[in-house]
Amino acid sequence: SMFVGSEIQLLKNLELGGAGVISATTNVTHSIAREVFDNFKNKKIDNNIFEKLCLIRKAYDDSGNLITALHYFLSLSDKRYKNLLPPLTPLLPDKQKELLNKLKKLEFFPDKNKAA
Numbered sequence: 081s082m083f084v085g086s087e088i089q090l091l092k093n094l095e096l097g098g099a100g101v102i103s104a105t106t107n108v109t110h111s112i113a114r115e116v117f118d119n120f121k122n123k124k125i126d127n128n129i130f131e132k133l134c135l136i137r138k139a140y141d142d143s144g145n146l147i148t149a150l151h152y153f154l155s156l157s158d159k160r161y162k163n164l165l166p167p168l169t170p171l172l173p174d175k176q177k178e179l180l181n182k183l184k185k186l187e188f189f190p191d192k193n194k195a196a
Contacts, residue, residue, distance in 0.1 A: 087113055087137045091130055094120045104150055105140050109133055109188075132186055139182035143175050152176055153183075 081099035143149035
């Protein structure tokens with residue numbers, strides 16, 4: 081089976097007979113990626129959902145370090161993700177703010193991560 085490493089290539093992969101996506105960001109986008117996958121299999125392509133998935137991935141890519149950005153985002157609900165091993169370093173505060181702003185605009189900021 082052929083898997084792509086970025087959600088941005090998911091639909092093209094499926095169109096070419098691929099099996100799906102294996103990506104670090106699917107740790108947080110899994111339900112949207114699954115919806116894109118299921119819609120494709122059911123011949124109900126929804127470009128709005130796919131575009132949202134791609135924009136979320138791009139927000140992480142634009143952070144400068146996708147893995148560090150994921151750790152930061154996950155640390156908002158589980159402090160253990162603040163523990164990084166070299167060569168990783170914490171996401172810079174300006175990049176944290178930029179990432180959260182992009183995710184909020186995409187309405188991809190789970191309720192449990194919102195301040196009370």
